[in-house]
Amino acid sequence: MSSASAILEARELDVVLGSARVLHGVDLSVTAGETVAVLGSNGSGKSTLVKTLIGLHPATSGGVRLYGADPAGPSRAVPWQKVGYAPQRTGATTGVPATALEVVASGLLHRRRLRPGRDARARCLAALAQVGLADRAHESVQVFSGGQQQRVLIARALVREPDLLILDEPLSGMDRASMDALAATVAALQRRGATVVVVLHELGPLAGLITRTVVLHGGRIVHDAPPSSRGTDPGVVDAHPHPEPPAAVPTAPDLQRQW
């Protein structure tokens, strides 16, 4: 199913979670260098889509490819060291009494590298500086505010210097200065050719950086095009045109997963 330069692909993807069919026949192909915003109302399937794209949920039918390999298959087939992922803020840190530096350092670990390299500390501090938290590196994340915890998770994704960065609602709970800092970070990643997939409710300061918007509604892609061709401001797609479903099932933070 692979397109030549696609680094992320879903083909006729269906995902059933519990008794709910959450994604229906999703086709998506992301090529290197794109900055894709995934938009849609609460419960439309955005988080489920990005989690399935990186193997955190299995595809019920259809297929997913990440760098040409099945992300839910044998881990060595996917170059995980190239992939940074920051999950949606869950308001919790799994109760593990880790410092911000330790959480970010876990982003340097994966199955082929179980011990951080010599430059790990400097890289972690640099990643924390990118999210404005270097001065709090040695504090427990349990005392951080929700927005600060979100920034630590983003730093954990950034520390890999990823070629593919996936952010799930990174702006949620962030103050304006942090949003602007994230926009500058995404711009820097773009300049070096990285690919970014970002779940958003509003484009905010990222608006000028988005090269493509994908809109989900009821688990289906209902729009997929560059922002300018859409005809309406993609930043307002989350206008809740239908009754809001019950709150999303909280998912466990991904702090423990070490690729």
Ligand SMILES: Nc1ncnc2c1ncn2[C@@H]1O[C@H](COP(=O)(O)OP(=O)(O)OP(=O)(O)O)[C@@H](O)[C@H]1O
């Ligand atoms: N593990 C699960 N088991 C059962 N249903 C689930 C599970 N995870 C998500 N869902 C359901 O799937 C639907 C889509 O959830 P998802 O988190 O993907 O939506 P979203 O578009 O990211 O929403 P939001 O904008 O609120 O974060 C929701 O109705 C949710 O309740």
